[in-house]
Amino acid sequence: MTASSDQAPVITIDGPSGAGKGTITQLLARRLGWHLLDSGALYRVTALSAMDRKVDFSNPDALARVAAELKVSFEPTPDDEPARVLLDGRDVTREIRTETCGDRASQVAALPPVREALLQRQRDFRQSPGLVADGRDMGTVVFPEADCKIFLTASPAERAERRYRQLLEQGQSVKLADLIHEIEARDERDMNRSTAPLKPADDAQVVDTTGMSVEKVLDQVLAVAGRT
Numbered sequence: 001m002t003a004s005s006d007q008a009p010v011i012t013i014d015g016p017s018g019a020g021k022g023t024i025t026q027l028l029a030r031r032l033g034w035h036l037l038d039s040g041a042l043y044r045v046t047a048l049s050a051m052d053r054k055v056d057f058s059n060p061d062a063l064a065r066v067a068a069e070l071k072v073s074f075e076p077t078p079d080d081e082p083a084r085v086l087l088d089g090r091d092v093t094r095e096i097r098t099e100t101c102g103d104r105a106s107q108v109a110a111l112p113p114v115r116e117a118l119l120q121r122q123r124d125f126r127q128s129p130g131l132v133a134d135g136r137d138m139g140t141v142v143f144p145e146a147d148c149k150i151f152l153t154a155s156p157a158e159r160a161e162r163r164y165r166q167l168l169e170q171g172q173s174v175k176l177a178d179l180i181h182e183i184e185a186r187d188e189r190d191m192n193r194s195t196a197p198l199k200p201a202d203d204a205q206v207v208d209t210t211g212m213s214v215e216k217v218l219d220q221v222l223a224v225a226g227r228t
């Protein structure tokens with residue numbers, strides 16, 4: 001019997017921003033009837049809460065306290081929309097998706113005490129019948145013994161374009177060139193931080209989604225997971 005055989009199965013979906021992780025994680029979790037962990041949302045909510053409380057972003061311990069004390073919950077929606085995110089009972093689903101919040105989230109995510117403070121909270125999502133976990137270090141740090149690990153990626157230009165369309169749909173006006181620049185800067189920070197850098201686990205399957213439709217990516221991920 002392996003250490004994890006009495007625990008619910010986990011599929012990890014890691015990769016850079018805009019690789020399609022959120023969409024694929026959601027479709028996969030729905031298809032399998034499993035729980036979903038959007039770990040990026042936890043970093044985003046931590047950043048939002050710290051901004052609301054005017055916490056000094058150069059103070060890692062103060063930010064870690066915010067992460068530890070976070071009163072966050074995810075409410076499933078009846079339709080195909082992502083779960084609603086509540087911070088202290090307030091709906092922050094849209095607020096945490098702004099570029100400012102994403103940038104602040106990337107800063108707090110680079111801090112080891114913040115990552116440590118959020119570790120157990122993430123592992124608690126592992127419940128029967130199973131979990132699909134979306135993030136950067138799901139397969140390397142949070143669930144190293146996961147049943148199946150996938151690393152989704154796509155070219156920076158394509159990821160920026162997907163994000164551009166998403167933001168336009170949400171009514172936010174941005175410049176594509178600025179987005180490419182920001183995505184490259186965020187990748188650089190996420191890949192080069194000392195704690196839990198963004199990289200595929202040794203036993204992860206890398207899926208490059210450049211030029212692929214969502215349906216095709218889902219098929220490939222289901223095949224990799226042996227769940228077709």
Ligand code: DC
Pocket residue numbers: 017039040041043044102105106107109110134135136137138186190
């Ligand atoms: O996936 P996202 O864009 O919502 O993530 C927001 C930020 O949090 C991003 O800069 C990467 C970081 N993050 C992380 O370091 N580890 C995770 N498991 C998830 C997100």
